Amino acid sequence: MPTDPVPTHPTPTGSVPTDTAPTDPAMSVGESGEDAVLSVILEELGDLRSAATDLAALTLAPGDDAAVLELTDDGAPARIVLTTDTLSQDQDFRPSWWAQQDQGAAMGRAVGLKAAAQNLSDLNAMAATPVALLVSLTLPESTALDWVRGFYRGLAEAVRREGAEHCRIAGGDLGSGPGVSVTLTAVGRLPAGRAPLVRTGARPGDQLAVSGPLGAAGAGLALLEAGHPCDSAELARLRDAQIAPAPQLTTGAQALAAGATAGMDLSDGLLRDAGRIARASAVRVRLDEDALNHQAAALLPAAAALGLTPAEARAQTLRWVAAGGEDYELLASFPAEAALPEGFLKVGEILEPGSDADGAREVVLTGAIDDQGWDSLRRR
Amino acid sequence: MPTDPVPTHPTPTGSVPTDTAPTDPAMSVGESGEDAVLSVILEELGDLRSAATDLAALTLAPGDDAAVLELTDDGAPARIVLTTDTLSQDQDFRPSWWAQQDQGAAMGRAVGLKAAAQNLSDLNAMAATPVALLVSLTLPESTALDWVRGFYRGLAEAVRREGAEHCRIAGGDLGSGPGVSVTLTAVGRLPAGRAPLVRTGARPGDQLAVSGPLGAAGAGLALLEAGHPCDSAELARLRDAQIAPAPQLTTGAQALAAGATAGMDLSDGLLRDAGRIARASAVRVRLDEDALNHQAAALLPAAAALGLTPAEARAQTLRWVAAGGEDYELLASFPAEAALPEGFLKVGEILEPGSDADGAREVVLTGAIDDQGWDSLRRR
Structure with a gap:
């Protein structure tokens, strides 16, 4: 997505005295001060910031310099899994995607859901089990307090989903800056004896599969950028896949149980991410265009809503599936004879490595799609 | 610090083809693409991203979705300590603090040092031992590749310091946005049987001390904002305390060994942070103005360089000491009879809690200083 100049958030009209009740949702964080923002956060998180689970206990309540996370000793070396991701306003979401009246709590909730989804x-x-999220939130001074409330509500919603029940919000940082920027760090555990699912194990002959249909987030982005009202359940579903994704969080463990040889999160588009599996495993990947076209057909209502011709619609829907990005599905390879876990869809297979002399590409696909997914830094 | 509109980074003059050698330091990250930025990062980190230490091993090399950190099993439940902090351009540092030719590697290094220092x-x-840092870096597309190189060089420098030798860079995220924003997450371990140093244990009668003299970062900020050239070793030291801090990383463990009853990082100014100890421990704090004035005297060269009158200089240097912030020293309470660790300076004592009916304040100090440190969100 191109970077636009930063729009400023709307500031409330009229003058608000700084000693107004700190939880007045119409106040900005700049007007209400840090303590009021913290109150809202504590209120929204409830016991998600403190209660012990079977896997971990925050042995020190938030409010100190750092969180202390005590891992239950199960007789094996404790392993934690760490990841961090940032969402930036205008890069990963745009205020213009929401109606003016929804740019507070509703937008905050969506950003919270998306930040949690990423991590x-x-x-x-x-195939790790989330046990903690840390949050660093940079906000323009004019950000509505209700945005913050919505954001933490979205986070809380995300960690109550299947697969994230053991996850607690372990603390974080608040600061101000010119645009909203949200960085989450997630900490996970691997059950004793479980190896992580990594990118390096794909073998020639393996099946390549995804944990669910692709392209919804890409189609949703196109609808949002076109300013489409998304006034049907189907179009609203595509929009929500972009603004407030709800990834499945048990597919990694399911894939491992089914014998997966390699796996990764599909966030930058199938073509780009399949290339990463290929490089990491020193193999090539052949994508099955028929399988992708089958998935693309489900996105034709979005193409129609955007007024594309049938030919344009076929190309565009295939592009959403193959290069749209942000689907947060699992991409995994399985032995040829393995039964795929329920809901998984085969999209191709693993080939022997090629050589530069062949002019062999890491990802083989016939057709008219760009062979690039989303490079978050390259100008376009 | 007030938030200004985001300045854009200078872009190189002339047109640079996108297939230029990816490590050309004059290229922007937008021009060179994500892979080139990753190459620079890997190059700068060397074995800091992979080598095992006595305390932890990254059992999966960076490049997958998340890092796997295996904690050595020492027979006790593994405890990790987590913290995250963001630095934002124009909020925590300004390009105008560097000469035009230093806004690449030199500025990047300083931001890396400061981000590491915070965490x-x-x-x-x-009193935790750092074992891992995660990095999420948001950069304008025009950011020079050399800035990124300098940034990781600064990080590497920071984790090679005493107290951080066991720390590895465990992975991260790269994205683009309107201004530079850097979020670090640090993971620490507590040796078996060591309780963390927390804010809640200060008792009436305890001494209150800091791990070193305060106010250098505040004085440095004033010099930078005034555009002073800092052309003496003393003034350069104050400037560097602001732009590239090098905190001591063994003082927490030293304080604990000396019997500290409470402790915290001094990042928002002594007055504000002493109030936090007071609230967390349900006590009051009396600061010794003579002790603070003694520290303030060391900052008089900065006041003179800024052209302040003697009366202004006395007030301003005391304000830097008491409310300047960003000193990254340890603030800790000790039993009255305890010998303070080497280098620690007594700044006050812990009092019985007061009551609202007394009009009692959490932090007691006579004199003309504002009783506020730095509220990162409140407008001023």
């Missing part, structure tokens, strides 16, 4: 999906892709 | 100092304040 928890990374842990899922390692 | 490692938080772990030190818990």
Whole structure:
């Protein structure tokens, strides 16, 4: 997504005295001060910031310099899994995607859900169990307190989902800056004796599969950028896949149980991420265009809503599936004879490595799609 | 610090083809693409991203969805300590603090040092041993590749210091945004049987001490904002305390060994942070103005360089000491009879709690200083 100049958040009209009740949702964080923001956060998190679970206990309540996380000693070396991701306003979400009246709590909730999705999906892709999230939130001074409330509500919602029940919010940092920037760090555990699911084990002959249909987030982004009202359940589903994703968080463990040889989170588009599996495993990947076209057909309502011709729609829906990104599904390879876990869809197979002399590419696919996913830094 | 509009980084003049050698330091990250940025990072980190230490081993090399950190089993439940902090351009540092030619590697290094200082100092304040840092870096597309190189060089430098030898860089995230934003997450361990140093244990009669003289970072900020050239060793030391701090990382463990009853990182100014100890421990704090004035006298060269009158200089240097912030020293309470660790300076004592009916304040100090440190979100 191109970077636009930073829009400023709307500031409340009229003058608000600084001693107004700190939880007045119409106040900005700049007007209400840090303590009021912290009160809102503590209120929203409830016992998610302190209660012990079967796997971990925060042995020191938030409010000190750092969180102390005590891992239950199960007789094996404790292993933790760590990941961090940032969402930036105008890069990963745009205020213009929400109606003016929804740019407070509703937008905050969506950003919280998406930030959690990014990080928890990374842990899922390692077959790790999330045990803690740390949050660093940079906000323009004009940000509505209700945005913060919505954000933490979204986080809380995300960690109550299946697969994240053991996850606690272990603390964080608050600061101000020119645009909203949210960095989450997720900590996961691997059960004793479970190896993580990594990218390096794909073998020639393996099946390549995804944990669910692709392209919804890409189609949703196109609808949002076009300003489409998404006034049907189907279009709203695609929009929500972009603004408030809800990834499955048990597919990593399911894949491992089914014999997966390699796996990773699909966040930058199938073509780009399949290339990463290929490089990490020193193999090539062949994607099955028929399988992708089958998935693409489900996105034709979005193409129609955008007024594309049938030919344009076929190309665009295939591009959403193959290069759209942000689907947060698992991409995994399985032995040829393995039964895929329920809900998984085969998208291709693993080939022997090629050589530069062949002009062999890491990802083989016939057709008209760009062979690039999303490079978050390259200009376009 | 007030938030200014985001300045854009200078872009190189002339047109640079996108297939230029990826490590050309004059190229921007936008021009060179993510892989080139990753190459620079890997190059700068060397074995800091992979080699095992006595305390921890990264059992999976960076490049997968998340890092796997295996904690050596020492027969006790493994405890990890987690903290995260963000630095934002124009909020925590300004490009104008560096000459044009130093806004690449030199500025990047300083930001890396400061980001590490913030996080490692938080772990030190818990008496924890740093074992891993995660990095999330948001950069304008025009950021020079050399800035990134300098940044990771600064990080590497920070974790090679005494107290951080066991720390590895465990992975991270790269993205683009309108201004530079850096979020670090630090993971620490507590040796078996060592309780963390927390804020809640200060008792009436305890001494209150800091791990070194305060106010250098505040004085440095004033010099930078005034555009002073800092052309003496003394003034350069104050400037560097602000732009590239090098906190002591063994003072937390030293304080604990000396019997400290409470402790915390001094990042928001003595007055504000002493109030936090007071609230957490349900006591009051009396600061010794003579002790603070003694520390303030060391900052008079900065006041003179800024052209302050003697009366202004006395007030301003005391304000730097008491409310300047960003000193990254340890603030700790000790039993009245305890010998303070070497280098620690007594700044006051712990009093019985007061009551609202007394009009009692949490922090008692006579004199003309504002009773506020730095509230990172409140408008001023």
